Amino acid sequence: MRGTKLSLFVALVTLTGYLVPIAAQAEDTLAAIRKAGKVTVALASIPPYMIVSPSGEATGASVDLQNMVLKNMGLPALTPVLTDWSAMIPGLQVKQFDYIGAGWNITEAFCKVVLFSAPTYVNPPGLFVSAGNPKKLTSVADIARQPDSKLAVAAGKNTPYEQYALKQGVKPEQIIYVPDIQAGVATVTGGRADAYITGQLGIPHPEQKGLELVHDKGAPLVAGGMVFRKEDVALRDAYNKELNVLVRNGTLLKLYEKYQVSNGDAIVQGISKFTKAADVEPSCE
Known part of the structure; x- marks a missing residue:
């Protein structure tokens, strides 16, 4: 559940410019899925x-949710x-x-290229600092x-958090890039960085890891969803209809508990506030 480099957008927009006219003439994707089974x-x-197992079988909370959505649409389980x-x-x-179905961040740049489902995850931002907050940081x-400070x-260049940091005046030389949450935690506790910005929900019980959570109220909310082709509005809308039901009737919460x-x-409480991608990013269709 992530974004990727902004430089990819240029190639994607160029690619899309050639593909969309061809795709528009093709069979409706939802109808094609029903036909193919x-x-x-x-x-x-x-x-x-x-x-996803080596044999190609897929499980997990999101996989189960997607299969429930597809079943309620009258479609077979997904082929991963x-x-x-x-x-x-x-x-x-x-x-x-x-x-x-991997879930991508809903951003203005991505919405120029693809369609998004209603949010399937949301993660309020958090600034994680060493216990005691030695530099008394309150924001990026x-x-x-x-x-x-670091x-x-x-x-990954141009992630929402990096963009936010640069807009706040953080210099590129002050940024340390980490591959995952574990590395982010280690970078702070090891003294290489003074703070790590990521979703609050990604680090439960930070005090057990020697960290303290600082709420930067100006940081961008990160939310994401499933991704569809621009021409597949009917498929996306049918997907949204069933997804929103499962989010609100307690099914998603039960999957998370499982x-x-x-x-x-x-997470469920957060995404329950949204019914479409435009609720997160107004420029999205």
Whole structure:
């Protein structure tokens, strides 16, 4: 559940410019799925949300949710395609799969290229600092005002958090890129960075890891959903209809409890406020 480099957008928009006119003449994707009796979906390995075995079987809270949505749409269970993040949107555009089920961040830039479902996850931002908050940081802007301070962010240029840090005046040389949450935690506790910005729900019980959570109220809310081709409005809308029911009738919460998703109740409460991608990013269709 992530974004990718903004430089990819230029290539994607160019690619889309050639593909959309062709796709518009093709058979409606929802009708084609019903005819074929198969739903091919791009997934990633993100336990406990998605787990794809070496034999190609997929399980996890998100996989179960998607299969419930598809069943309520009168469609078969998904056929997973384990796909590298950088290949997902290009693969979607050339119809290697019917939609992306890995979950991407809903942003203005991505919405120029694809359609999103209603949010399937939401994660309020958090600034994690060493216990006691030695530099008395209250926001990312405080890091910008202290040139000797360092901020750890998720690897990958132009992620929402990196963009926010740069807008707040943090210099590129103050940013340390980390591959995952564990590395972000270690970077702070090991003294290489003064803070790590990520979703609050990604680090439950931070005090047990020697961290303290600082609420930067100006940081961007990160929410994401399933990804569809621009021309597949009918498929996306039918998906949204069933997804919103499962979010609100307690089904999603039960799945999170089943798979022991940390802060599952907070995630469900957060996404229950939204029924479409435009509720998160107004520029989205």
